[in-house]
Amino acid sequence: MANGLDEKLxxxxxxxxxxxxxxxxxxxxxxxxxxxxxxxxxxxxxARAFEAAHPGLTAVSQIEPEETVTALLADHGxxxxxxxxxxxPAKRAPVEEADPDDFRAALDAxxxxxxxxxxAAVPAMxxxxxxxxxxxxxxxxxxxxxxxxxxxxxxxxxNALAVSLGRELAPHGxxxxxxxxxxxxxxxxxxxxxxxxPDKRAKxxxxxxxxxxxxxxEAGALVAFLxxxxxxxxxxxxVPIAGGWA
Numbered sequence: 001m002a003n004g005l006d007e008k009l010x011x012x013x014x015x016x017x018x019x020x021x022x023x024x025x026x027x028x029x030x031x032x033x034x035x036x037x038x039x040x041x042x043x044x045x046x047a048r049a050f051e052a053a054h055p056g057l058t059a060v061s062q063i064e065p066e067e068t069v070t071a072l073l074a075d076h077g078x079x080x081x082x083x084x085x086x087x088x089p090a091k092r093a094p095v096e097e098a099d100p101d102d103f104r105a106a107l108d109a110x111x112x113x114x115x116x117x118x119x120a121a122v123p124a125m126x127x128x129x130x131x132x133x134x135x136x137x138x139x140x141x142x143x144x145x146x147x148x149x150x151x152x153x154x155x156x157x158x159n160a161l162a163v164s165l166g167r168e169l170a171p172h173g174x175x176x177x178x179x180x181x182x183x184x185x186x187x188x189x190x191x192x193x194x195x196x197x198p199d200k201r202a203k204x205x206x207x208x209x210x211x212x213x214x215x216x217x218e219a220g221a222l223v224a225f226l227x228x229x230x231x232x233x234x235x236x237x238x239v240p241i242a243g244g245w246a
Contacts, residue, residue: 004030004031004228004229004230005027005030005031005032005080005081005224005227005228006031006032007031007032007033008031008032008033008080008081009032009033009035009072009076009078009079009080009081010024010027010032010033010034010035010079010080010081010082010083010227011034011035011036011037011060011068011069011072011079011081011082011083011121012024012027012034012035012036012037012083012085013037013038013065013082013083013084013085013086013117014037014038014039014085014086014087015036015037015038015050015057015059015085016038016040016050017038017085017087017188018085018087018136018181018184018186018188018189019085019136019179019181019184019186019216019219019220019223020036020038020083020085020087020136021054021216021220022216022217022219022220022221022223023083023085023134023136023219023220023223023224024036024054024057024083024220025054025057025217025220026217026220026221026223026224027081027083027223027224027227028056028057029224030224030227030228032080032081032227033058034056034057034058035057035058035059035060035072036050036057036058036059036060037060037062037063037068038050038059039063041059041060041061041063042061042063044061046059047059047060047061060072065113065116065117065119065120066116066120068120069117069120069121069124070120073124078124078128079121079124079125079131080125080130080131080132081131081132081133081134081227082117082118082121082131082132082133082134083133083134083136083223083227084113084114084117084118084133084134084135084136085136086109086110086113086114086135086136086137086158087109087188088105088106088109088110088151088154089151090140090145090148090151090189091106091148091150091151092147092148093147093148093149093150094147095149098149098150102150103150103153103154106150106151106153106154107154107157109154110137110151110154110155110157110158111154111157111158111161114135114158114161115161118133118161118165118176121133122169122172122174125169125172125173125174126169126172126174129172129173130173130174131169131173131174131175132174132175132176132226132227132228132231133162133165133169133174133175133176133177134176134177134178134179134223134226134227135158135159135161135162135176135177135178135179136178136179136181136219136223137155137158137159137162137178137179137180137238138151138152138155138158138180138181138182139180139181139182139240139241139242139245139246140152140155140156140182141153141155141156141159142159142180142238142240142246143245143246155180158178159178159180159238162176162177162178162236162238163178163236163237163238164236165236166235166236166237167235167236169235170235170236175226175231175232175234175235176235176236177226177231177234177235177236177237177238177239178237178238178239179219179222179223179226179239179241180238180239180240180241180242180246181214181219181240181241181242182240182241182242182243182245182246183204183205183207183208183213183214183242183243183245184213184214184215184216184218184219184241185213185214185215185216186216190204190213195213207245208242208243208244208245209243209244209245210243210244211243212243213243214241214242214243218241219241222239222241226239
């Protein structure tokens with residue numbers, strides 16, 4: 001069903017990880033012209049293979065936030081929707097073993113990167129008085145995760161960034177919200193080998209009140225909703241999608 005995104009230009013970052021592809025497909029289903037960023041697309045063959053596998057999605061070759069946004073604006077004049085699908089390993093480490101360099105790397109990938117993407121895209125959105133930015137973060141900081149303090153804290157920074165930017169940019173007609181997943185069946189955080197073990201899968205699922213893992217498409221649909229006019233009166237919200245866990 002159309003969600004009012006016809007002819008809107010959407011950019012999804014790190015599309016091959018986590019819920020990037022489901023988000024891109026959901027946006028396309030709602031009528032958006034979807035451009036997909038991924039470090040892998042620096043290889044032209046990888047970009048062509050992605051487009052062949054996913055008709056209707058366009059791969060971009062640029063990698064850094066500023067150059068990617070500049071190229072899209074030069075070619076198309078607008079970015080209406082920005083989906084920040086930031087991906088980084090959740091490294092397990094008791095606090096006494098946590099490496100500050102690992103924490104800095106997590107902060108750079110999960111908090112500094114979305115700040116850069118947003119800073120690059122916002123001037124054009126401000127100029128036309130409209131835009132939607134959706135952070136893909138995590139529900140982990142909403143409850144905390146023992147032995148994953150670095151990951152949860154970095155995701156918490158992104159949640160706080162989305163909330164603050166939601167207030168800052170709303171007067172310019174730009175909505176900023178965050179989708180905060182957990183227990184989504186994605187190889188980015190739950191390797192297929194792990195979930196193929198019935199005992200290990202059951203142990204993971206036992207944490208989820210709804211009694212199952214979430215489908216990536218469910219998270220993608222929430223991203224598309226927040227990007228569209230159905231969420232037109234929402235800004236600065238962190239929306240968990242975690243089966244009742246958060």
